[in-house]
Amino acid sequence: MAARAFAKAILRGVFILAAALTMVSMFGQTQPPVQRYSLVIGLRPEKIEYYKKLHAAAWPGVLKKIKECHIQNYSIYLQEVEKGKFYLFSYFEYTGEDFEADMAKMAADPLTQKWWKETEPCQIPISRRGPKEWWSRMEEVFHLD
Amino acid sequence: MAARAFAKAILRGVFILAAALTMVSMFGQTQPPVQRYSLVIGLRPEKIEYYKKLHAAAWPGVLKKIKECHIQNYSIYLQEVEKGKFYLFSYFEYTGEDFEADMAKMAADPLTQKWWKETEPCQIPISRRGPKEWWSRMEEVFHLD
Numbered sequence: 001m002a003a004r005a006f007a008k009a010i011l012r013g014v015f016i017l018a019a020a021l022t023m024v025s026m027f028g029q030t031q032p033p034v035q036r037y038s039l040v041i042g043l044r045p046e047k048i049e050y051y052k053k054l055h056a057a058a059w060p061g062v063l064k065k066i067k068e069c070h071i072q073n074y075s076i077y078l079q080e081v082e083k084g085k086f087y088l089f090s091y092f093e094y095t096g097e098d099f100e101a102d103m104a105k106m107a108a109d110p111l112t113q114k115w116w117k118e119t120e121p122c123q124i125p126i127s128r129r130g131p132k133e134w135w136s137r138m139e140e141v142f143h144l145d
Numbered sequence: 146m147a148a149r150a151f152a153k154a155i156l157r158g159v160f161i162l163a164a165a166l167t168m169v170s171m172f173g174q175t176q177p178p179v180q181r182y183s184l185v186i187g188l189r190p191e192k193i194e195y196y197k198k199l200h201a202a203a204w205p206g207v208l209k210k211i212k213e214c215h216i217q218n219y220s221i222y223l224q225e226v227e228k229g230k231f232y233l234f235s236y237f238e239y240t241g242e243d244f245e246a247d248m249a250k251m252a253a254d255p256l257t258q259k260w261w262k263e264t265e266p267c268q269i270p271i272s273r274r275g276p277k278e279w280w281s282r283m284e285e286v287f288h289l290d
Contacts, residue, residue: 127227
């Protein structure tokens, strides 16, 4: 009987631990502190094929730096929004604590600078862009988790 | 000694269970079968405030129907892409198995139809839209998880 009581006590304790680990893991996965960003910029029609080719095989070091700067679920979309005028629309999620500092870190990376020497001549910033912007941030008017 | 061996065996078994539960929970959360969509449409300048107001307090029944149709992480962004020309860009993730069928289900919902009677007069489809499109789908040229 003592053995059974001892085993029961251990069993109860370890089940509580299992439940706690499961909950920590679930909450850790489903509720990261995410800030959503969406940016827009023009794309020169004659550069579309080159831009797509570059991004179909983006440089691994550039992708690694993006991840290091706490960016995840990053997509870029293309559409001919007005006749002959093409725009790129990006969406990504930022999980760090200092976006400005992470962007400065990215901008200081020599390989990223080299990548931008390829991509920037393809792009045309919108006329309404902010003083320090290349891509322009958009306003979020709706969100549903 | 028998009690200790018994307790040890239970301890080992329940730790394996705890580890298994944690892993199931982690993988279940991080790898849903997601298809990303991004759409674009124009927004009439004189309707911007009304459109924003509508979406700041979107109807609960409309949101419920969106979820029922397997759409998650749904955002809409706004920017003045060209002088005096405003565009809405949407991004969402589809987790169902038949997108066409889910969209038909949404379109058949009377409350969603009523909602669209409010939103559609605010919007201007792009000239390049497909035959059955209202919002136009964009092409994904880059993605990083």
